[in-house]
Amino acid sequence: MKTVTLEKDCTIKLSSNIVDYIYPDYVFIPMFEEFKLKVKNREEVKKEQTLLSAENKTIISPVSGVVVGVKNCAVASGETVKCLVIENDFKEKMHSRTTIRKKLKQLSKNEFFQSLEKKQIFDYDFLKTKKFNKIIINGIEDEPYMATKLFTMSKYSSEILEILSLLAALFDVSENIIVLKNNDRDNIELFSNVLGTYPEINLNVVPDIYPIGKEIVLKNYINFSKEETLILSPLDLVKIYSILKKNKVITEKLITISGNAIINPFIVNAKIGSSVKKIIDEHVEYINNDDLVYVINGLMCGVETSIEDLVVTEDLEGIIINKKEMFVEQECINCGKCFDVCPVAIDPHLIFNKKKNVDLANKCINCGLCTYICPVYINFKRKIEDMIHEE
Ligand code: SF4
Numbered sequence: 001m002k003t004v005t006l007e008k009d010c011t012i013k014l015s016s017n018i019v020d021y022i023y024p025d026y027v028f029i030p031m032f033e034e035f036k037l038k039v040k041n042r043e044e045v046k047k048e049q050t051l052l053s054a055e056n057k058t059i060i061s062p063v064s065g066v067v068v069g070v071k072n073c074a075v076a077s078g079e080t081v082k083c084l085v086i087e088n089d090f091k092e093k094m095h096s097r098t099t100i101r102k103k104l105k106q107l108s109k110n111e112f113f114q115s116l117e118k119k120q121i122f123d124y125d126f127l128k129t130k131k132f133n134k135i136i137i138n139g140i141e142d143e144p145y146m147a148t149k150l151f152t153m154s155k156y157s158s159e160i161l162e163i164l165s166l167l168a169a170l171f172d173v174s175e176n177i178i179v180l181k182n183n184d185r186d187n188i189e190l191f192s193n194v195l196g197t198y199p200e201i202n203l204n205v206v207p208d209i210y211p212i213g214k215e216i217v218l219k220n221y222i223n224f225s226k227e228e229t230l231i232l233s234p235l236d237l238v239k240i241y242s243i244l245k246k247n248k249v250i251t252e253k254l255i256t257i258s259g260n261a262i263i264n265p266f267i268v269n270a271k272i273g274s275s276v277k278k279i280i281d282e283h284v285e286y287i288n289n290d291d292l293v294y295v296i297n298g299l300m301c302g303v304e305t306s307i308e309d310l311v312v313t314e315d316l317e318g319i320i321i322n323k324k325e326m327f328v329e330q331e332c333i334n335c336g337k338c339f340d341v342c343p344v345a346i347d348p349h350l351i352f353n354k355k356k357n358v359d360l361a362n363k364c365i366n367c368g369l370c371t372y373i374c375p376v377y378i379n380f381k382r383k384i385e386d387m388i389h390e391e
């Protein structure tokens with residue numbers, strides 16, 4: 001499997017600074033098609049009250065306040081979606097009581113599923129039927145200049161270990177691994193120091209190559225079978241912890257804001273549903289705010305976007321704010337570099353020839369290496385995405 005060591009732009013620095021943005025005036029909650037609206041216009045809502053529901057899934061209000069209408073907003077995928085607008089009353093009136101469960105270790109498998117089902121945030125039905133022999137927590141931050149996963153791992157290290165240990169006991173799994181990159185020195189030190197108290201959990205450190213965070217590539221460095229392995233992100237564990245321990249759904253999300261056009265890169269702990277533009281307007285100091293590009297979720301896999309109506313959702317990992325560079329896409333010179341670098345061996349002729357091969361295009365893992373390597377600035381990744389969407 002092909003991987004590369006990415007050249008990093010030294011002008012983009014990360015800071016260890018976390019700022020809070022948890023009291024927005026308004027929140028914007030995406031109303032995806034499969035969901036039914038459970039509240040009316042002008043209705044008062046409490047924090048964690050159900051706003052929308054679909055089969056086995058609900059979306060709750062991250063604040064208490066009043067429903068004041070609907071607005072088109074952009075989400076991390078780049079789509080525009082109708083969003084329910086809630087005006088925050090800043091009273092934080094809760095829909096249900098916070099109950100602290102003291103000892104998670106005593107939880108039975110039934111109680112575990114009942115707690116998750118009651119909140120209907122996860123579709124973890126597959127856990128009931130599948131048998132796992134390994135649990136992997138993928139703590140790898142693959143995207144250069146992004147630090148959301150790194151900060152999630154460090155901020156919630158004890159919660160992550162407690163839930164991983166619980167899952168290992170509930171599902172009787174003996175091989176439980178936290179995976180980190182070898183350049184994530186802070187987390188390696190942090191977890192190495194506490195793992196002595198969790199003999200059932202091991203740390204596995206992998207090289208700083210790209211895209212090792214993708215399962216298909218990771219498999220070459222850690223031996224696992226996809227069918228028999230439960231792979232979770234640090235955020236999954238944080239969500240489970242919050243429900244099991246506090247009977248609460250998370251309403252905040254860590255996001256990286258960085259890029260070569262800003263002076264003060266930071267991590268923001270943002271209320272879900274907040275306006276990204278407001279966060280940026282209030283906290284970002286620009287070097288020069290002419291000719292900027294905003295890229296959602298990283299330079300390799302992300303998409304360029306406008307932040308005007310972008311809202312914070314659980315899948316928003318970060319915004320890179322870069323100076324616009326004038327790369328003019330030229331005609332393909334058939335150098336074959338994109339094919340050489342592609343981890344799943346997709347041939348560019350698939351796109352440039354008239355006959356499309358959508359099955360092959362569907363194998364794309366959206367790593368962006370082909371675009372990164374192309375000497376004539378062809379955005380091959382986007383062409384594949386467009387081809388899949390056109391189908
Ligand atoms: S074609 Fe897809 S998988 Fe291959 S390098 Fe490009 S983005 Fe990555």
Ligand code: SF4
Nearest residue numbers: 332333335336338374
């Ligand atoms: S790397 Fe660019 S120029 Fe070379 S074959 Fe691929 S698309 Fe064409």
